[in-house]
Amino acid sequence: MDSKSLTMSHVATIVILGLLFLQAAECRVENSKDAVTYSAINCRKHSALLTDFGAVGDGKTLNTKAFKDAVDKLSQYASDGGAQLIVPPGNWLTGSFNLTSHFTLFLHKDAVILGSQDESEWPLLPALPSYGQGREAPGGRLSSLIFGTNLTDVVITGNNGTIDGQGAPWWDKFKKGLLKVTRPYLVDIMYSNQIQISNLTFRNSPSWHIHPIYSSNITIQGLTILAPVTVPNTDGIDPDSCSQTRIEDCYIVSGDDCIAVKSGWDQHGIKFRMPTKHLVIRRLTCISPKSATVALGSEMSGGIRDVRVEDVTAINTESSIRVKTSVGRGAYVKDIYVRRLTLNTMKFVFWMTGAYGSHPGEGFDPKALPVIQNINYREVVAENVTMPAQLDGIASDPFKGICISNVSISLTEKPKKLLWNCTDVEGVTSNVTPKACDSLPEQQKPIDCAFPEDKLAIEGVKLTTCSA
Ligand SMILES: *[C@@H]1O[C@H](CO)[C@@H](O)[C@H](O)[C@H]1NC(C)=O
Ligand SMILES: *[C@@H]1O[C@H](CO)[C@@H](O)[C@H](O)[C@H]1NC(C)=O
Ligand SMILES: *[C@@H]1O[C@H](CO)[C@@H](O)[C@H](O)[C@H]1NC(C)=O
Ligand SMILES: *[C@@H]1O[C@H](CO)[C@@H](O)[C@H](O)[C@H]1NC(C)=O
Ligand SMILES: *[C@@H]1O[C@H](CO)[C@@H](O)[C@H](O)[C@H]1NC(C)=O
Numbered sequence: 283m284d285s286k287s288l289t290m291s292h293v294a295t296i297v298i299l300g301l302l303f304l305q306a307a308e309c310r311v312e313n314s315k316d317a318v319t320y321s322a323i324n325c326r327k328h329s330a331l332l333t334d335f336g337a338v339g340d341g342k343t344l345n346t347k348a349f350k351d352a353v354d355k356l357s358q359y360a361s362d363g364g365a366q367l368i369v370p371p372g373n374w375l376t377g378s379f380n381l382t383s384h385f386t387l388f389l390h391k392d393a394v395i396l397g398s399q400d401e402s403e404w405p406l407l408p409a410l411p412s413y414g415q416g417r418e419a420p421g422g423r424l425s426s427l428i429f430g431t432n433l434t435d436v437v438i439t440g441n442n443g444t445i446d447g448q449g450a451p452w453w454d455k456f457k458k459g460l461l462k463v464t465r466p467y468l469v470d471i472m473y474s475n476q477i478q479i480s481n482l483t484f485r486n487s488p489s490w491h492i493h494p495i496y497s498s499n500i501t502i503q504g505l506t507i508l509a510p511v512t513v514p515n516t517d518g519i520d521p522d523s524c525s526q527t528r529i530e531d532c533y534i535v536s537g538d539d540c541i542a543v544k545s546g547w548d549q550h551g552i553k554f555r556m557p558t559k560h561l562v563i564r565r566l567t568c569i570s571p572k573s574a575t576v577a578l579g580s581e582m583s584g585g586i587r588d589v590r591v592e593d594v595t596a597i598n599t600e601s602s603i604r605v606k607t608s609v610g611r612g613a614y615v616k617d618i619y620v621r622r623l624t625l626n627t628m629k630f631v632f633w634m635t636g637a638y639g640s641h642p643g644e645g646f647d648p649k650a651l652p653v654i655q656n657i658n659y660r661e662v663v664a665e666n667v668t669m670p671a672q673l674d675g676i677a678s679d680p681f682k683g684i685c686i687s688n689v690s691i692s693l694t695e696k697p698k699k700l701l702w703n704c705t706d707v708e709g710v711t712s713n714v715t716p717k718a719c720d721s722l723p724e725q726q727k728p729i730d731c732a733f734p735e736d737k738l739a740i741e742g743v744k745l746t747t748c749s750a
């Protein structure tokens with residue numbers, strides 16, 4: 283080998299190595315661009331694409347079978363590291379489908395799951411035991427778009443992909459009284475634990491959007507929930523007979539309550555006895571001109587206790603944290619802690635109602651009185667308010683232990699004459715303007731209303747980084 287050919291072969295080697303290197307580098311760049319990461323309670327060993335099951339993302343083809351086949355197939359991996367189903371970019375029309383355990387449904391940022399407007403695509407389910415009958419009609423209820431029961435370790439997430447219920451025909455039929463059954467929700471998860479729903483946009487549910495029930499250990503983060511403010515019962519999130527639930531960083535625009543905390547209905551809920559407890563709601567932004575930022579009730583017959591709400595902004599919303607109950611509900615709403623609310627344009631800042639009505643038929647017990655006790659609000663700034671407080675307890679059953687401190691409310695141009703209207707309520711205020719009613723006397727010595735210092739177990743749940 284002469285020196286010249288040596289040089290040539292060196293050059294060739296360098297060129298080839300260089301090309302290989304460039305290719306490898308390009309490959310890495312490609313990978314890092316394609317590799318989508320997300321945070322979840324658990325990552326999965328197995329992965330599949332919705333298109334592996336024949337799905338077509340044209341917005342017209344019905345993919346109910348593809349979702350069902352995918353979940354059936356992936357459920358085989360529940361005891362072998364679990365599985366994730368990736369929904370790629372596209373418009374995926376589907377009817378109701380069921381989830382499985384140790385499973386992640388991951389939506390690409392340009393993936394849109396569209397709810398079918400064909401009622402036969404939503405199977406009829408029996409009424410919830412704590413409600414005794416369908417909430418809207420005695421004839422049971424339709425399965426939610428995404429349904430799960432008796433599951434462990436379920437994640438529904440994405441890079442802000444969308445789940446759109448296309449609810450308009452349902453709203454119309456409901457308004458005209460044409461439905462014989464209760465409208466479906468978008469997500470309904472029952473008798474389950476270790477649930478995560480995060481980083482998605484939900485819109486236009488036929489009725490409520492997210493409904494975990496009889497479940498625990500639930501993390502809900504980073505949801506955008508959007509429904510027209512004029513349509514009925516499109517609640518954002520309804521934790522119902524759930525414990526250890528964390529709802530954070532959500533933005534909700536709705537025709538009903540942004541969040542409604544529930545636990546069953548009159549005699550059925552009293553019998554079922556499953557409270558909602560240990561719930562934290564933080565960094566919520568709400569727009570709900572016809573309803574509450576956070577409602578407690580009206581279905582609360584299994585009890586509601588230890589609810590912590592903080593760092594909430596509400597704009598053009600009827601009220602802030604509202605207690606809704608009624609004779610016949612029984613149980614309790616107690617140990618409620620609220621702090622740091624920023625409110626703009628609101629009918630009532632504080633609102634409690636002991637005569638909400640709405641019963642499952644005639645069988646409710648008129649002696650079943652709810653106990654409303656230890657309700658704390660502090661650090662509230664509200665502007666453009668029509669009436670600071672409308673607080674109505676129950677005559678033989680006053681609402682007790684209401685504490686309101688460090689509140690500054692400025693009024694609209696045309697406020698109500700009576701600013702605080704209090705009936706059958708007892709409690710205290712401190713550093714509140716305008717001055718409260720006589721049944722909530724100003725304390726001589728300033729106080730801060732209670733807010734717990736400890737953390738709930740659900741706040742300690744850590745997420746890990748997974749890739750899709
Ligand atoms: C949601 O997205 C945000 C911003 O991209 C990210 O910081 C956060 O970790 C994500 N959370 C979850 C639970 O995926
Ligand atoms: C989902 O599971 C429930 C309860 O097991 C069942 O009644 C329902 O028909 C299932 N839904 C679908 C779409 O398969
Ligand atoms: C789900 O769990 C509930 C409560 O433990 C039980 O009553 C019900 O039978 C279970 N359903 C199924 C389908 O396993
Ligand atoms: C998610 O999408 C919604 C609707 O398009 C948008 O309003 C919101 O800002 C997005 N959120 C994030 C974190 O990108
Ligand atoms: C709650 O869920 C997390 C995440 O899946 C899990 O690590 C933890 O053990 C669960 N806690 C309980 C009490 O089930």
Ligand SMILES: *[C@@H]1O[C@H](CO)[C@@H](O)[C@H](O)[C@H]1NC(C)=O
Pocket residue numbers: 627628666668694
């Ligand atoms: C104040 O509230 C009224 C309704 O009471 C509303 O019409 C008006 O737009 C609000 N003004 C501002 C500046 O938000």
Ligand SMILES: *[C@@H]1O[C@H](CO)[C@@H](O)[C@H](O)[C@H]1NC(C)=O
Pocket residue numbers: 661687688713728729730
């Ligand atoms: C509430 O107001 C009182 C009196 O102005 C003040 O001493 C206290 O620090 C305030 N508390 C909070 C939590 O802001």
Ligand SMILES: *[C@@H]1O[C@H](CO)[C@@H](O)[C@H](O)[C@H]1NC(C)=O
Pocket residue numbers: 674700703704705
């Ligand atoms: C005050 O509240 C009571 C009980 O709801 C109601 O009957 C009354 O009309 C209210 N008064 C005013 C001036 O709004």
